[in-house]
Amino acid sequence: xxxxxxxxxxxxxxxxxxxxxxxxxxxxxxxxDKKESLVSNRLRKVVQAGGFSSFEKYYNHLVNDRSGKALDxxxxxxxxxxxxxxxxxxxxxxxxxxxxxxLLSTDTxxxxxxxxxxxxxxxxxxxxxxxxIAAREGLARAHVEMDYGILATDISGRALSVAEKxxxxxxNVEKTNTAWIRKYYxxxxxxxxxxKDEIREKVLFRRLNLMRxxxxxxxxxxxxxxxxxMIYFDQKTRKQLTVKFHKHLADGGFLFIGHxxxxxxxxxxxxxxxxAVYKRSAV
Numbered sequence: 381x382x383x384x385x386x387x388x389x390x391x392x393x394x395x396x397x398x399x400x401x402x403x404x405x406x407x408x409x410x411x412x413d414k415k416e417s418l419v420s421n422r423l424r425k426v427v428q429a430g431g432f433s434s435f436e437k438y439y440n441h442l443v444n445d446r447s448g449k450a451l452d453x454x455x456x457x458x459x460x461x462x463x464x465x466x467x468x469x470x471x472x473x474x475x476x477x478x479x480x481x482x483l484l485s486t487d488t489x490x491x492x493x494x495x496x497x498x499x500x501x502x503x504x505x506x507x508x509x510x511x512x513i514a515a516r517e518g519l520a521r522a523h524v525e526m527d528y529g530i531l532a533t534d535i536s537g538r539a540l541s542v543a544e545k546x547x548x549x550x551x552n553v554e555k556t557n558t559a560w561i562r563k564y565y566x567x568x569x570x571x572x573x574x575x576k577d578e579i580r581e582k583v584l585f586r587r588l589n590l591m592r593x594x595x596x597x598x599x600x601x602x603x604x605x606x607x608x609x610m611i612y613f614d615q616k617t618r619k620q621l622t623v624k625f626h627k628h629l630a631d632g633g634f635l636f637i638g639h640x641x642x643x644x645x646x647x648x649x650x651x652x653x654x655x656a657v658y659k660r661s662a663v
Contacts, residue, residue, distance in 0.1 A: 391420040395435040399423075399454075402442060407455055407535060408591040408621075410614040422606045436519055459612075468607065469556075471636050472510060474657060476518035477620045484522050486632065495519065495528035496633050498601045500590060500627070501535075501609035505543025505583075508532035509633050510556065511581045511605060512563050529599075531544055533588035541563065546575040590621055600630040607656070608638035620651055629660045 396419060400411040411419065423438070432438040442450050483489040495515055499508040508530050515528045534540050553565055553573040565573040588595070590609070604625055610618045625635055626649040635650055635658045637643065643650055643658055650658035 389424060389432075389434060390645050391416065391423075391435045395439060396420070399435070399442075402439070403454070403458055404614075406451060406591070407459075407589060408617045409458065409612045410617070411458075414458065417419075423454070426453060426457060452537055456536050459536050459539075466628070467474065467507065468639060468656070471605070471656070472514040474654070475511075475514050475634075477634075479603060480515070480518035481522055483632070484524055488631070489602065493526060495526060495603075496601045496630075497528070497530045497603045497605070498600060499530055499532040500588075500604060500606040500625075502532035502539075502543060502585070503534055504539045505532065505585070506548070506552070507605060507607070508543065508583050508585070509546065509575045509579055512582045513560055515582070516579070520608060528582060529585045531597075532583055532585045535583075535587065535589050537587060540587060543585050546580050548573055548575075590624075591617070595624065595628060597628055600628055601633060602630050603634050603636070604629060605636045607636060608640065610637060610641050617623070622647065626650065626660060626663065631660065631662065633660045634658065635660070 393416065396416045399419060400415070403409050403411055423435070427435060427438045430438060432441065432443065439620055442454060445451070468541075480495070483495070497515060499510055499511055502508045512528075512530050515530070519526050519528065532543065547568065550567075550571045550573055553561060561573070564576050564579050568574050606621075606625065610621065613621065622643060629635065634653070635643075637656050637658070639656045641656065643652075647658070647661075649661055649663055651661050653659050
């Protein structure tokens, strides 16, 4: 009898508003008024599996669960981990051909002896590993022996678990540079590739909520990639995050965002360089 009841659970508009507000407050994601059906479909099985008779009772559980596990499940269901190798590939070319040579031309950067890149919202790791390859290639093209590191963060524990395995379907990997596939990936079985250790060891995956008031970083980054993340935030949250990115970028550092995103050309914290690429301003 209980199974029949839970299968008919529906999400009321009032319940949706509560869950949407919780998602916004905890994760900064602005669901708006058009995602009610999506939220209902993604969470209904969670509600049923948890034995809750309504979304209202599930919401109360989310609010009162001090372990944080319920919120982990929520964000894993709500967030969209759409990514693939080679996405917006011109950014990686710009990094190798313009950003890295430009940084190397400054005495300040050369004295630091390490290129630090933050991949914020790394999802399942494709972008982070591509950044590792691009950094390696860019430094090699400049004939400079310099260490580099990629910090890759995401709110989704499930996505990070996939990323750390560094194992991807061939159809995903084969969207990237063919020469890079030969150099930096090992074929596993008939339809998978694994990222080689020399690339993997330069990437550190960590869980991080971009909505926390401050970030636990000791050193500033020379490059930040935060692509197709801010589209889920409202204007207020985007502005707050932009200020934090500025704080954690070194002088002359670069911020890459998604092509569907914009900081605006009159942004006081960043100078527009080209579509979806900005340079830190000295505010």
